[in-house]
Amino acid sequence: MEQRHLGRTGLRVSRLGLGTLTWGRDTGERDAADQLKTFWEAGGSLVDTADVYADGGAEYLLGRLLENLVPRSDLVIATKAGSVPHPDRRFDCSRGHLLSALDASLRRLGTDHVDLWQVHAFDAGTPLDETLQALDIAVSTGRARYAGVSNFSGWQLAKAATWQLAGIGRTPLASIQMEYSLLQRGVEREVLPAARDLGVGLLPSSPLGRGVLTAKYRDGIPQDSRGASEHLAPFVAPYLDDAAGHIVDAVVTAADGLAVSPLQVALAWVRDRPGVTAPVLGARDARQLGEALSVEALTLPEEINQALDDVSAPVHRYPDDGWSTL
Incomplete structure (x- = not known):
């Protein structure tokens, strides 16, 4: 698998990452092991998790697999901290909480370091410089x-990244993880x-529009899908409207023309976007x-990329359209 530099750093990661949101809850150890082995054998290296996934269960499961299945040195392990079940x-992005959460993550993962540590969300209740000091x-x-x-x-990222670049000894931000797909631009x-x-x-999460861009929801909600899951159905539901349906239809048309799957079309589109x-x-x-x-x-x-861009284009008006009162 092709490797890419993560932002303006020397860290190289596979251009597809493996997420573990459901590990330790919907995905058991055997299925997780099969996924990790498949990913590793395909040349994948970036594995993303978080301390709140399955209340730490995802990190614990990943740690077991690092011990018994895949060499730790072959993977780029990314985890997150800052979300709290309260x-x-x-969110609690205070310095104390973040560093305690990192130590707990390292114990569950069975490693002395993670390759990428991410603040899970912006915490308006904590001064940003305190949060960044934890990094x-x-x-x-x-x-x-x-x-x-x-x-x-945008403003939160710009403030945080600029702050880190402005001081000697501060750690420049390597990445931002955000939802990004043809259904969410x-x-x-x-x-x-x-x-x-x-x-x-940019590390796009939900690059398949929470599964909707695979076209499996075109004729209803499959019983084995996330859309049928009690705790994940609300996550999928916002992308089951008519507007999303038109975009899915375009993806299916493109897939038919290329003799590939809708999943592959949607994933290739986001993977190759500038900045990703x-x-x-x-x-x-x-x-x-x-x-x-x-x-x-x-x-x-290029013509398919352009067609997908056009059908999924978000509406951005002032100030993006250059309109002025002058």
Whole structure:
């Protein structure tokens, strides 16, 4: 699999990443092992997790597989911290919480460092410089090799990345993880331009539009899909409207013309967008993951890229359209 630099750093990662959102909950150890082995054998290296996935179960499961299945040195392990399961506070990005969470992640993963440590979301209740200081400490103490953020708006990313670049000894942001697909192109307004300007690599999550871009929901909700899952159905539902349906139809048309699957078309589109380093895939099983990994050989023709751009184009007006009151 082709390797890409993560942002403006020397870290190289596979141009597709493996996500572990369902590991330890919907995905058991055997299926997780099959996925990781399939990914590794295809040349994949970037594996993304978080301390809140299955309440730490995903990290623990990944740690077991690193011990028994795949060499730790062959993988780029990325995890996240800052989300908290608390009824009154969704995020805690205080220095104390973040560093304690990192230590707990390292114990579950069975490793002395992670390759990429990411702040899971912006915390308005904590001064940003305090949050970023935790990243500096993690890197300076060897517990993390690189640092990034996730779910930041454009101004939040620009402020954080600029702050890190402005001081000697601070850790430049390597990455930002955000949802990005043909069904969700909101990052193109401010986040992606900021990331490209500041040398921050984009790691798209949900690159298949929460599974909808595979076209499996065109005729209803399959019983074995996330859309039929009690805890994941609300996650899929926003992309089952008529607007999304028109985009899925275009993806299917393109796939038929190229004799490939809709999944491959949608994934190739986002993988090759300017500023993207590696979409992060969440697969149900190794067979589905294998189909996604086969996109390595596919590059979409320019006319198909343009057609998909046109049918999925978000509406950005002032100030993006250059309109002025002057």
